[in-house]
Amino acid sequence: MSDLCGNPAAEAGEALIPRKRKFDRSKICVKCKTNPGNLVIRHSVYCRDCFTSLITAKFRQALEPHINHASTGPRRGALNPSGGLLVAFSGGSGSSVLLDLVHRTYCTNVGSDELKGGREHPRKDRVWKRIHVCYVETSDVFPETSDRTARMREAVARYEGCEFIPLRVQDAFDRSWWERVSGDLSVLPVDLCRGEPVPIDALKAHLRALPTATAVLYTLSTLTRLLLLYTAYSIGASHLVLGTSLTSLSISLISSISQGGGFVVPQAIQEEWIPPFIKRIPGATSWSGEVRLIRPLRDVGMKECTAWVWWHQLWVVGKQRIPISEKTIGKITNDFIIGLERDYLSTVSTVVKTVGKLAPKGKPGLRCVLCELPTQQSAQGWKARTSIHAFEDAASPEDVPTPLLAFLCYPCHTTLTSKSSRSSKSRNLKSSSPTSEPSSTLNLPTWGAARLACGIGDEESTSSSANEIWVTKKLDTDLMKSLVGEFMLDER
Amino acid sequence: MAPKSCSLCQNAKPILRRPKTGQQICKHCFFTVFETEVHNTITEAKLFKPGDRVAIGASGGKDSTVLAYVMKTLNERYKYGLSLFLLSIDEGITGYRDDSLQTVKRNQQQYDMPLKILSYEELYGWTMDRVVSTVGKKSNCTFCGVFRRQALDRGAASLGVDHIVTGHNADDIAETVLMNIMRGDIARLGRCTAICTQGEDTIRRSKPFKYAYEKEIVMYAYFRKLDYFSTECIYSPDAYRGHARGFLKDLEATRPSAIIDIIHSGEAFEVKDEVRATQKTQQTCKRCGYMSSNNLCKACSLLEGLERGMAATAISDKGRRKLDGQAPTPENLRTIPYFHTPITVAIDVLPTPP
Numbered sequence: 140m141s142d143l144c145g146n147p148a149a150e151a152g153e154a155l156i157p158r159k160r161k162f163d164r165s166k167i168c169v170k171c172k173t174n175p176g177n178l179v180i181r182h183s184v185y186c187r188d189c190f191t192s193l194i195t196a197k198f199r200q201a202l203e204p205h206i207n208h209a210s211t212g213p214r215r216g217a218l219n220p221s222g223g224l225l226v227a228f229s230g231g232s233g234s235s236v237l238l239d240l241v242h243r244t245y246c247t248n249v250g251s252d253e254l255k256g257g258r259e260h261p262r263k264d265r266v267w268k269r270i271h272v273c274y275v276e277t278s279d280v281f282p283e284t285s286d287r288t289a290r291m292r293e294a295v296a297r298y299e300g301c302e303f304i305p306l307r308v309q310d311a312f313d314r315s316w317w318e319r320v321s322g323d324l325s326v327l328p329v330d331l332c333r334g335e336p337v338p339i340d341a342l343k344a345h346l347r348a349l350p351t352a353t354a355v356l357y358t359l360s361t362l363t364r365l366l367l368l369y370t371a372y373s374i375g376a377s378h379l380v381l382g383t384s385l386t387s388l389s390i391s392l393i394s395s396i397s398q399g400g401g402f403v404v405p406q407a408i409q410e411e412w413i414p415p416f417i418k419r420i421p422g423a424t425s426w427s428g429e430v431r432l433i434r435p436l437r438d439v440g441m442k443e444c445t446a447w448v449w450w451h452q453l454w455v456v457g458k459q460r461i462p463i464s465e466k467t468i469g470k471i472t473n474d475f476i477i478g479l480e481r482d483y484l485s486t487v488s489t490v491v492k493t494v495g496k497l498a499p500k501g502k503p504g505l506r507c508v509l510c511e512l513p514t515q516q517s518a519q520g521w522k523a524r525t526s527i528h529a530f531e532d533a534a535s536p537e538d539v540p541t542p543l544l545a546f547l548c549y550p551c552h553t554t555l556t557s558k559s560s561r562s563s564k565s566r567n568l569k570s571s572s573p574t575s576e577p578s579s580t581l582n583l584p585t586w587g588a589a590r591l592a593c594g595i596g597d598e599e600s601t602s603s604s605a606n607e608i609w610v611t612k613k614l615d616t617d618l619m620k621s622l623v624g625e626f627m628l629d630e631r
Numbered sequence: 632m633a634p635k636s637c638s639l640c641q642n643a644k645p646i647l648r649r650p651k652t653g654q655q656i657c658k659h660c661f662f663t664v665f666e667t668e669v670h671n672t673i674t675e676a677k678l679f680k681p682g683d684r685v686a687i688g689a690s691g692g693k694d695s696t697v698l699a700y701v702m703k704t705l706n707e708r709y710k711y712g713l714s715l716f717l718l719s720i721d722e723g724i725t726g727y728r729d730d731s732l733q734t735v736k737r738n739q740q741q742y743d744m745p746l747k748i749l750s751y752e753e754l755y756g757w758t759m760d761r762v763v764s765t766v767g768k769k770s771n772c773t774f775c776g777v778f779r780r781q782a783l784d785r786g787a788a789s790l791g792v793d794h795i796v797t798g799h800n801a802d803d804i805a806e807t808v809l810m811n812i813m814r815g816d817i818a819r820l821g822r823c824t825a826i827c828t829q830g831e832d833t834i835r836r837s838k839p840f841k842y843a844y845e846k847e848i849v850m851y852a853y854f855r856k857l858d859y860f861s862t863e864c865i866y867s868p869d870a871y872r873g874h875a876r877g878f879l880k881d882l883e884a885t886r887p888s889a890i891i892d893i894i895h896s897g898e899a900f901e902v903k904d905e906v907r908a909t910q911k912t913q914q915t916c917k918r919c920g921y922m923s924s925n926n927l928c929k930a931c932s933l934l935e936g937l938e939r940g941m942a943a944t945a946i947s948d949k950g951r952r953k954l955d956g957q958a959p960t961p962e963n964l965r966t967i968p969y970f971h972t973p974i975t976v977a978i979d980v981l982p983t984p985p
Contacts (some may be wrong), residue, residue: 353886396812397882397889401896466885475878479813489815496817497900515899524671525842525891526651527664530639549895557888558653 178446181484187450194439194447198240202435205409206266206378208426221426222377223269226301227367230274230291230456232444234382237436238272239453241380242298246270273304273370275363279339280308280346283462290456297454304370311362312341317585320373321416327589336582345582353467354554357398361510361551364432365586368412368511371430383434386441386480389490394472400550402499402515408491409433415506415590437491507548508587514548522552543581546591555581639664650846650887658854665851669839670705676826678837681712684792688783689717689738689746691731694798696738696859697848698840702796703742716790717742720782721750722775723758724865731860738858749786751778755934756965763866766942771866774942777929781921785970787834799838802845802879805893810875817902818910824897833922844890920970927951931967938965 168176168186170193176184185193208221226241228234245266274291278284288305295303310316314327314335342362349355371379383391388408395407410432413419417428436444448455480486503513544552583591637645643657649664656664672678679685687702689695699717706713719735722728732748739746752758755778763771787795804824811820822828827837840848852859882889902910915921916928923929925948932951936942939961943950 351886393809393812396808396896397893398886399888399892399895399899401899404896404900466881468882468885468889471878471881471885475874475881479874483813486813490812493812493815493817493820496903496906497820498903500899500901518895521895524675525668526888527668528652528654530660530663549892549899553888553892557886557892559886 178443180440180443190443190446190450194236194443195240195244197438198237198435199244201437202380202433205431205433208377209424218266220267220377222375223271224267225304225367225371225374225376225379225430226270226272227379227381228272228274228291228295229382229458230287230294231382231458232441232448232453232455233384233387233436235294235453235455236384236439236444236447237380237382238295238298238301239447239451240435241270242301246298246300269302269374269376270300271302271304271374271376272298273306273367275306275308275366277308277359277363277459277461280342280359281462284459287456287459294454294456304374306366306370307338308359308362308366309338309342311338311366311584311586312336312345312582313338314585317589320369321414321589322373327585327592341582345584348581349554350557351467351559352463353398353469353559354557355463356461356467356469357550357554359461362584365511365584368430368432369414369586372414372428377426377429377431379430379432381432381434382436384436384439384441384444385491386476386487388434388437389487390469390473390476392490392494393476394469395550397468397472398550399553402503402518402549403512404494404497405499406512408437408495410512412511415511415586416593438488440487505546507551508543508546508583508590509551510548511586512548514546518549519544519552522549543591647850650850650883651844651891653887661847661850661854665843665847666701666705666708668842669701670709672826672842673705673711673839676837678796678827678839679711679713679794682714683712683794684714684716684790685794685796686716686718686747686787686790686792687744688795688797689719689735690798691719691734691738691860692798693848693852693859694800694840694845696734696857697852697855698796698798699738699742699744700855700857701851702839703744715742715744716792717744717746718783718786718790718792718795719746719748720779720786721748721752722779723751723760725760727865734858734860741858745790747786747790749782749789751782754778754782754785755930755967757934757937759866762937762942765937768866770943774933774937775866777933781928781930781967781970783836784833784921785968788970792834794835794837796837796839798840798848800840800843800845800848801890801894802876802883804838804841804897805890806872806875806879808893808897809879810872813875817906820897821902821907824894842891842894916970919967921967925951934967935960935964 166176166184168174168189169183170185170189174186174188177187178185178190180190203218206218206220224241224245226234226238228238272295274288274295276286276288278286292303292305295301306316316338317327346355346358349358367379392404392407395404400407411429412432413427413429419427439447447453476486476490499513499515501516504516505514506512507514547555635644637643637657637660638654639656639660643659645655645657647658647661648655649661685702687695687699689699699715702713702715705711706715717735717739719732721732735746735748738744750758759771759775762774766774783795783797807823808820811817811823824841826841827835829835851857879890879893882893886892911924913922913924914926916923916931917926918931919928921928921930925932927935933942936950941957
């Protein structure tokens with residue numbers, strides 16, 4: 140009988156390198172080497188117990204070196220966070236696993252080993268005195284979706300000692316929310332004529348003005364991130380943890396790079412944030428209200444998260460499907476990375492490791508008025524040089540640089556201006572007041588409006604003592620005019 | 632409904648939707664913005680100085696054909712003061728390069744530029760047809776890519792030029808950024824968006840079409856009625872690059888600015904200092920004098936593998952060690968001629984037809 144299998148590639152001599160086996164050589168757990176394996180993770184087989192300790196170790200390794208304000212090492216006994224902990228909860232498997240791990244590691248296990256170390260041993264202290272769980276509801280934006288706040292509350296209630304904070308995405312445009320989180324440290328301008336816009340209307344107007352579905356998703360994600368950060372600040376949390384898994388992180392990194400976010404990729408992995416109205420004292424080593432955004436599941440893949448949910452019987456509410464039918468960059472990236480991971484097993488981990496080796500090129504400029512991430516100097520000039528939108532002598536009004544454009548980072552600028560291949564919607568960025576007419580102007584979220592009102596740049600550049608938070612700034616004429624324009628009479 | 636007038640000049644009738652910006656513009660404005668953007672790229676990066684001798688890497692494909700035309704146009708319009716040459720590499724792929732070389736020869740006549748053709752066979756003693764018959768279609772792109780890079784430098788050295796320009800476009804660069812991230816190739820990621828690269832012992836090499844979309848290059852060739860040869864290489868393309876290219880096309884279809892946004896990302900980050908410190912330093916190949924990160928450059932290593940009948944092992948560093956362990960390099964092994972940086976002007980080109 141012939142040895143040939145009938146495979147033309149083999150017969151032609153092309154299949155010289157044997158295909159790599161998908162499963163590990165042995166069925167025994169690679170860690171304990173005694174129990175039969177239950178799960179294969181990238182060619183390695185783990186039993187259920189070893190899997191649990193593996194994921195817990197990965198979670199702690201990613202989180203604990205960053206708990207102390209000044210990094211001192213991963214020893215739990217020395218863990219001393221400056222403030223509380225806020226867990227971001229979306230109801231998906233990642234955040235459900237994160238909440239479970241936080242609760243197991245920092246609530247349930249505390250003091251369980253009574254015989255060791257004595258009553259006063261630091262191990263017996265809870266690392267986090269207060270744990271809050273925050274959920275941001277987006278159903279008001281999409282009428283097709285249902286409000287799931289009650290289900291989220293129920294899911295969080297299963298974890299004793301965790302306090303639930305429900306938010307709605309339109310809070311980003313809500314004056315009362317802003318006053319709650321910022322106290323009296325930053326105030327919004329008041330439009331005496333039109334009164335306060337309804338937050339959901341302001342948000343919808345903002346989203347309507349965006350040119351693409353990708354821009355809508357990017358904006359919702361930015362609003363959610365900042366709602367969480369400001370909430371963390373307002374409750375005195377020094378740490379905000381997100382349940383972004385390795386798979387989700389690699390997708391969001393590639394998606395961010397595809398939207399021009401190369402300058403802020405380090406922040407896409409971990410971020411140190413402080414409200415712009417708080418002054419950092421140069422050289423200070425003590426905590427002054429910064430929030431450290433960490434993704435403790437960044438070494439744990441989607442498959443491991445799913446296995447954890449299954450083996451630990453977690454109740455997962457599930458992620459809300461946002462009904463945007465158009466293809467978005469996020470969705471395309473998601474499909475691409477998941478598909479690639481099937482053939483090239485280490486894709487997601489390679490992406491995260493590679494991006495982890497990158498740093499922004501050049502010094503950061505002011506923080507973006509929309510996303511509060513550092514802007515890159517001269518990004519707008521770069522854009523104008525590489526893609527000519529107008530001849531100098533025939534510039535159309537919508538292309539004239541406006542004050543707002545100067546305060547946007549590259550991805551936010553792209554979000555507001557970049558059209559889809561089919562869209563003909565044009566943007567008008569002339570006005571930035573949150574109380575302006577939605578149809579012709581861009582509404583800003585409260586943090587952006589407050590910064591524009593107090594004068595961007597001063598918060599980063601003006602030195603002041605810790606108690607002096609307000610900076611007096613001469614108002615720009617255009618800004619003044621926009622505030623009092625309604626009362627001006629026609630000079631003619 | 633099509634607008635009545637061009638978005639840029641507000642005057643003429645628009646006849647195309649610009650792939651990069653989505654604007655509906657007239658033909659004249661398209662030529663103007665395309666050429667101006669390339670000019671902006673050249674001047675912003677200060678690529679040339681008056682009197683420079685510049686070789687245009689010409690394959691006969693759309694990118695290099697348009698590049699030759701645009702370089703000639705801009706050189707005359709903005710008085711760069713450059714001496715332009717065409718430099719073509721003949722990989723020795725029957726039915727692929729034969730036809731495209733005819734296009735290059737036509738370009739030589741049309742643009743009135745001297746042409747130099749350097750073949751793999753002349754330089755390495757191997758055609759790509761022979762390489763593929765030896766190594767198969769699986770890794771032949773590695774051989775072709777490594778050989779071509781060195782061949783361009785050697786061809787340019789023989790022309791005595793200061794600079795090589797290639798037709799790499801924005802799509803190529805965006806694709807390379809994505810691929811390097813996904814493959815974890817941090818060394819290449821750090822330099823793939825640089826418009827101009829130059830080692831101590833190599834000729835400056837740059838990409839004036841760095842921000843030009845592939846679709847716009849095709850559009851430019853179409854409206855200018857330029858001759859070019861459009862055929863994919865008959866040997867299998869890089870599968871991984873194919874994945875990245877497909878992804879990029881999907882992104883572009885969703886948001887046309889995605890290509891330029893990826894390039895902006897690639898320019899906005901750099902490899903951390905502590906990571907860069909662990910990377911290999913550049914040296915010169917002990918056998919041929921070309922730049923290399925090891926004792927032997929990749930081309931010498933691959934050529935030795937081919938000559939010793941162990942081509943597959945020479946591709947990886949591990950395979951190279953295996954090759955070294957088997958037996959010492961034979962004395963009479965075919966080697967690549969020693970590389971000298973261009974100091975003297977030595978021109979051996981096809982004369983420009985009258």
